[in-house]
Amino acid sequence: MRTALLVAALTAAAVVVVAPSASAATAYHVDCAATTGGNGTQSSPWNSLDQVNATTFGPGDQLLFKRGATCTGRLIGTGSGTASAPIRVGAYGTGTARPVINGAGALSAVYLKDVSHWTLNDLRVTNPSGTRAERNGVRVETASADAKAGIVIDGLEVDNVAGWGDKTGTNAAWFSRSSGIMVLGAATAGPINGISIVNNHVHDTGGGGIKISNKPSAYHTSVRIADNRIISAGGDGIVVHGSDAPLVERNRADNLGGGAYPFVAGNFAGMWPINSRNPVFQFNEVTRSYPSIFDSTAWDCDGGIVGTCTYQYNFSAGNAGGFHLGCQTCTSFPNYKAKEVIRYNVSQDDCRAAWVSGSNGPVELHNNTFYCAGNPIDFTLPNGTGATTSIRNNIFVAAHGSFPTAAGVTYDNNLYWGGVTPPSGDTNAVTGDPALAYPGGSGSGFNSVDGYKLRTGSPALGAGAVLAGAGSRDYFGAAVPKADGTVNIGADNGSGVGAHTYPNLKAAFNNTGISKDVNPAIGGFSLSGRSYSSDALAAAGFKTGPVTANGVTFQWTQQYYGFPDNVKAAGQKITLSGSGTAVAFLGAAGYGTQSGTGTVTYTDGTTSTYTLSFTDWWASSPIAGNQVAATLAYHNKAPTTYNNPATGRDEQDVRLFQTSVPITAGKAVASITLPNVGGPLAGAGLHVFAMTVV
Structure with a gap:
């Protein structure tokens, strides 16, 4: 009797031990170059996306694709991880070549719908086609009413996506849903808490680079888009829709509108929010955007913004539409008259310096450096009843152009040089060469922003007004105000640099x-x-x-x-x-x-x-x-x-x-x-x- 009870007890104990092992996280391996489909182990990998898509993944699972191999078709992720045990999609094997997911003209090459806690890493995602349509490289979608969380897209190359390039006509909606990386929300769907899109190289993607498109039932939260390179995307660089306090920082976008699937018609801009609350764009770079009907600016504070739209510590150059567009009245979303704070930015040859009209929300344009070597500097600013536009401590270098004066527009402590005349209201205007270190300098083929530091003896040094709420640093990281309590005019609050000797032409x-x-x-x-x-x-x-x-x-x-x-x-x-x-x-x-x-x-x-x-x-x-x-x-x-x-x-x-x-x-x-x-x-x-x- 005792023996039988002991055996039963040992058997029960064995069941308790084995059960957790059966549900433990699993690493699944995929080699689409393998001749036969195995069981998903590294020694016997799956060889098709059909095997992947037939699996529901769970917390801690890994889906690893072999380096150097290409899987053609659509990767559809099913199942959810947890905050402590996300599902990770990545690479295995030797060499530096990323595994490739080639959508071959599908709606998207990678599709995550109504899932949480997925991390995509170290893949090349491509989706070419001879016919352009609504199309993405990576598409994350929330459609069900429950909230989602924990989407991380990190370290991908997303390229040659045949997305739609025409924001006009019957299929105009395809443009807003086309890009290299897309997060799409239905109006009744639950939001996503935690969207991290970082360290990706996105290029030659029709419709744009990275987009969060449409606002779900509530704002997305904990949204961060950072350290991405977006080159030759056929539309917007980065769009953030329906997000609460999104942070967009240290991204670079160049040659927007061009590439393998170029922009066709309508409008696009560099990096901008829409229907969001308190967005912040900082330390970004947008250069050489192609013309569109009107926009093509580096920055844009668009419709439906609540709170404050902040652009700080950014660089832009050579964009066909110029520097900044304030377009809060340009959409069907309500005009909440959000404040626009535009400070400590450097603008080179983006001579439509600001076009902000109709919103009558407060605009604070201060401590920016505008350098227009060729084209005239141009402004359109909110004015009239309710407008409060403050333009202070900026450097304006241009051979020609003018500044609007109207009720509600205030100028103070700006520096003007090169052929432009200070507006009559700027009683503390500084005129004369600001002695920029080497404006326009391009030592590596791209702009060297250090050229916009002030040289020793510049009339802009210490000549600015101390402004409340101006931030604690300048473009280059110097403290604001300086230790002596003074503030410079322009984006540089340093103490001045020496004369520059150029290492080559x-x-x-x-x-x-x-x-x-x-x-x-x-x-x-x-x-x-x-x-x-x-x-x-x-x-x-x-x-x-x-x-x-x-x-x-x-x-x-x-x-x-x-x-x-x-x-x-x-x-x-x-x-x-x-x-x-x-x-x-x-x-x-x-x-x-x-x-x-x-x-x-x-x-x-x-x-x-x-x-x-x-x-x-x-x-x-x-x-x-x-x-x-x-x-x-x-x-x-x-x-x-x-x-x-x-x-x-x-x-x-x-x-x-x-x-x-x-x-x-x-x-x-x-x-x-x-x-x-x-x-x-x-x-x-x-x-x-x-x-x-x-």
Whole structure:
């Protein structure tokens, strides 16, 4: 009897031990290159998405795809994890190639619907098709009424998604639901608490990069979109819809509207919220957006915003629509007249600096640095009954443009230079060169924002007003106010930096003299926004790398058209090495033949002077000492129809010229100081695209 009871007890104990093991987290392996489908172990992996999609996953499970293998079809995740034991989708195996999920034209390549606590990591997700439609790379959807939580999309490459590019017409709604990464909520669905989209590389995705689209029954919470690269997406960079206090930070978006599936029609913008509460966008970068009907700005505070829309510590450059759009009245959502706080941002050649109209919500535009080398600076601001627009402590550098004055618009303590006149209400205006370190500098092919620090002796140092609620830091991390209690004008609250010596010509680029034919609006060789065509230059042999003109070989470092690509000579000292008898230049003049004197410094400390002269780029024949390096049958200008780049082509031919200046034979060159002809802003002057010692 005792023996039977002991056996029964041991059997029961065995059941208690075995049961948890049976429900323990499991690692499932998938190798779609395997010839047969196994049981999901690493030694016998599944070989199809059908096996994956037939499985309901649970807390702590891992779904691991083999590196270097491609699964074609749609990955549909079923089941939920927990906060402490999320379901993780990732990679296994050796090598650096990510496993690929290729949707092959499905609605999405990866689909998570009504699930919680999923983490996607280290995959390449692609969804190409010869026909564009509503389409995503990754699609997370909430449709049921219960709340969800814990969606993490981290470290993916999402590319070549054939999403819809037309925000007009019958299928306009497809555009808002097309992007590389999408979170979509039905109006009656439960919200998601915890959306983290970080460290992803999204490129060539129709409709846009990353979107949270539509507001569910309540705001999503704990939303963070950070450290993503969005390159050549055919629409919006980042859109945040229906979220409470979303944080969008340290993302980079470039060449929006272009890529494999380009924007077609309607409007898009860089990074923006809609129908959300207290959104914050900080430390982001948006550059070179294509034209659309009206928008194409880097930033936009859109409809249905509650509380405060904050843009701080961001950089933008060369966007066809400019810097900021306040469009709270542009949608069917209610206009809650949210406050717009725009502070400590740097804007380069985004000369429609702000278009904020109709909302009459308070706007605080302070401590920003606006640098417009070519195009006029332009503002539209709320005014009239109920408007409170405060424009304080900003640097405005532009050759031309104006500032609106009206009831409800206040200017104070701004700095104006380059050709713009302070509005009459700015009684504490500062005028004069702000002595920016090296504005427009592009040492690595993209902008070096350190160029917008203030040099020692700048009139902007300590000249700003101390503002309540201004934040505790500037763009570069310096404290606000400084230890002595003062505040600078502009985005830099430091104590000033020394004079800058450029390590090479490319680092000194400060003018955007070349534009792509598909995006002509961002050129600025002249004050009217005209520029050389990159396509016409390429046809003439001027492509990235060595180019030879009249027997002299130059390095053509121009590559990312829409960023500065030449030096408008303003006395820059540039490191240059070599020995010979001359320095050869590729360049041209603007507004007639131009000439100026510069200095060559040799390694032994001696110097020699030279005179550099260039022919006007429109001239049909060169002046004495110049030779034609390239003749282009047309050039680009600002489009007459905003979103039709073909209207930005001018059939007037233009030329690039070559010349040389003598140097002391037998001595090694250490640096060259360019002439100071007309200053750095577009207008009369000399433009240098390349140089070399010969």
